[in-house]
Amino acid sequence: xxxxxxxxxxxxxxxxxxxxxEVGKSKDLASLMxxxxxxxxxxxxxxxxPYTKQNSEEAFIYExxxxxxxxxxxxxxxxxxxxxxxxxxxxxxxxxFTGVFVNDYSFEGMTVGSRSRVTMVAAKxxxxxxxxxxxxxxxxxxxxxxxxxx
Numbered sequence: 678x679x680x681x682x683x684x685x686x687x688x689x690x691x692x693x694x695x696x697x698x699e700v701g702k703s704k705d706l707a708s709l710m711x712x713x714x715x716x717x718x719x720x721x722x723x724x725x726x727p728y729t730k731q732n733s734e735e736a737f738i739y740e741x742x743x744x745x746x747x748x749x750x751x752x753x754x755x756x757x758x759x760x761x762x763x764x765x766x767x768x769x770x771x772x773x774f775t776g777v778f779v780n781d782y783s784f785e786g787m788t789v790g791s792r793s794r795v796t797m798v799a800a801k802x803x804x805x806x807x808x809x810x811x812x813x814x815x816x817x818x819x820x821x822x823x824x825x826x827x
Contacts, residue, residue, distance in 0.1 A: 687759045690766040690799055693806040694754070697797075701750040701776070706741045713737065714800065714807040721811040724793055736811070747789070750776040764801045765809075771795070771816065792816040 697712050713719045713733035721731040723739065731739065744750075757770035775790040798810040 683761055686761055686766065690759050690768060690806060691757060693799060694757075694768055694770075694797055697808075698752045698754070698772075698774075700740075701744045701747060701752065701774075704744065706745055709740050709744070710737045711805075712808050714802065714809045718809050719807075720809075722813070723811075724791070724813040724815045746779055747776040748779055748786070750774065766799045766806070768797045768799070769795065772813070 693712075697709075700706065700709055710733070713736060716733045719733040719736065721736040722728070723731065723736075725739070725743070727739075752772060752774040755771040755773070757768060760767045771792065772795045773790070773792045775788070777786040778789045779786045792815070793813045794816055795814075796810070796812045797808055799806045800809050801807075
């Protein structure tokens, strides 16, 4: 591929990734399934329970619940790097999000937020990008850890 095509592809993938996180704002929860590759192909590891490997249907359920129950949702993607390998894109970045988790049963809200290390692997399915793997892990809070021992 040439450089111009690679840059255009990177922009497409970056927009695809941002559109996934925008669901938290738009609340177009039904669209979440469109981000995942078919069940036998897709896998996800999340920083939130359950900590088991998820397929596309499981990820869809947990993502819907997370985005449905958060209000005032804001996110920021930093240090994004997108590598292209044929028809596959590997995106790595830091994700910071904040919001208010709303418990509809008690009408209470709790401020939530996280800084995570994220890897999203996307592949082309026809004309559309789809996630084939996602991995979220919490960013260590070094301020709470001891320094190196001497």
